[in-house]
Structures are given as structure tokens and as C-alpha cells.
Amino acid sequence: MASWLFKxxxxxxxxxxxxKRRREPWNGVRNYQARNWLxxxxxxxxxxxxxxxxxxxxxxxxxxxxxxxxxxxxSQFDAGSEFYEPAAKLEAPRWFQVEVEFVERWKKPLLLPxxxxxxxxxxxxxxxxxxxxxxxxxxxxxxxxxxxLR
DNA sequence: GCCAACGTTGGC
DNA sequence: GCCAACGTTGGC
Numbered sequence: 685m686a687s688w689l690f691k692x693x694x695x696x697x698x699x700x701x702x703x704k705r706r707r708e709p710w711n712g713v714r715n716y717q718a719r720n721w722l723x724x725x726x727x728x729x730x731x732x733x734x735x736x737x738x739x740x741x742x743x744x745x746x747x748x749x750x751x752x753x754x755x756x757x758x759s760q761f762d763a764g765s766e767f768y769e770p771a772a773k774l775e776a777p778r779w780f781q782v783e784v785e786f787v788e789r790w791k792k793p794l795l796l797p798x799x800x801x802x803x804x805x806x807x808x809x810x811x812x813x814x815x816x817x818x819x820x821x822x823x824x825x826x827x828x829x830x831x832x833l834r
Numbered sequence: 835g836c837c838a839a840c841g842t843t844g845g846c
Numbered sequence: 847g848c849c850a851a852c853g854t855t856g857g858c
Contacts, residue, residue: 814839
């Protein structure tokens with residue numbers, strides 16, 4: 685079982701939203717590196733840290749789990765969606781989504797400054813300068829450290 | 835709101 | 847295939 689970290693702007697979709705809805709497609713990812721992980725690597729049962737970005741207190745707010753592996757992101761075919769991708773073909777989807785399910789919301793989030801000062805997490809893509817990935821792998825060792833910090 | 839970093843686009 | 851311009855991300 686692998687671990688991942690997914691970012692979302694809480695104004696758009698937060699851990700509270702997922703807690704209410706329990707399961708949700710993780711769609712709208714429009715970055716090729718992230719797409720490749722969604723398509724090829726994220727497996728059912730993988731644990732995923734839920735990170736809130738672009739908000740007053742960025743950080744990890746809880747845990748979710750992959751409940752369905754990569755499949756075509758439906759929003760690419762929806763002309764009314766902000767994620768519409770005219771060049772995508774049904775038989776050759778360009779963008780992928782996974783389904784996630786709620787696991788737990790942390791009473792106390794693990795905020796970015798804590799993550800940044802942790803020596804054992806200095807290789808984590810999240811805290812590397814200029815990182816812009818919305819989806820990134822987390823090693824087993826890093827996942828253990830994150831859970832230990834909480 | 836600012837701005838650094840970086841991915842993407844498009845002209846050549 | 848290079849690379850400048852542009853747009854977006856995301857912390858502060």
C-alpha cells in the first residue's frame with residue numbers, strides 16, 4: 685500500500701465536504717505528472733493525506749483512501765464544465781480521476797510550518813521550493829513520520 | 835494583493 | 847526543438 689498527498693482549496697472542496705459525502709471523485713486534475721500517477725499508480729486502498737492549500741492555514745487536515753483506481757475524468761467531456769477538454773476523445777481520454785473515500789478528519793491539522801521544520805520530511809515534494817504538484821507520492825517512511833507528528 | 839516559481843503554449 | 851511570453855499556483 686502506497687501513500688499520497690492530494691491538495692485541494694478548501695473553498696472548493698474540503699475535508700469537511702468529504703466527511704459529509706463519504707466518497708467523491710477526485711477530478712479536475714490538469715497536470716500531466718499528476719495525471720500519470722492517477723492513471724497508473726494510485727491503487728485501491730492507498731492512503732491519501734488531504735492537504736488544504738490557498739487558505740489561511742495550509743496543512744494536512746485528515747486522511748482519505750482510494751476507493752476506485754484511475755478512470756476517465758468525466759469533466760473533460762462536459763462542454764459546460766470549467767475542466768472541459770475539447771481535444772480529449774472518449775476512446776482516448778486525456779485526463780484521469782480516482783475515487784476517494786473519507787477516513788478521518790484530524791481534530792488538529794498538521795500545518796505547513798510544522799511540516800517544513802521537520803528534518804525527516806525535507807525531501808517531501810510539498811515542502812520543496814516552487815513545488816506546484818497537486819498530487820504527490822509520500823514514501824512509507826514519510827507517511828509514518830507525518831502520522832507520528834500529528 | 836504581491837510575487838516567485840514553474841508548467842504550458844505557440845511562433846519560429 | 848528552442849525559448850520567450852503567458853497563465854497559474856500558492857504561500858505570505
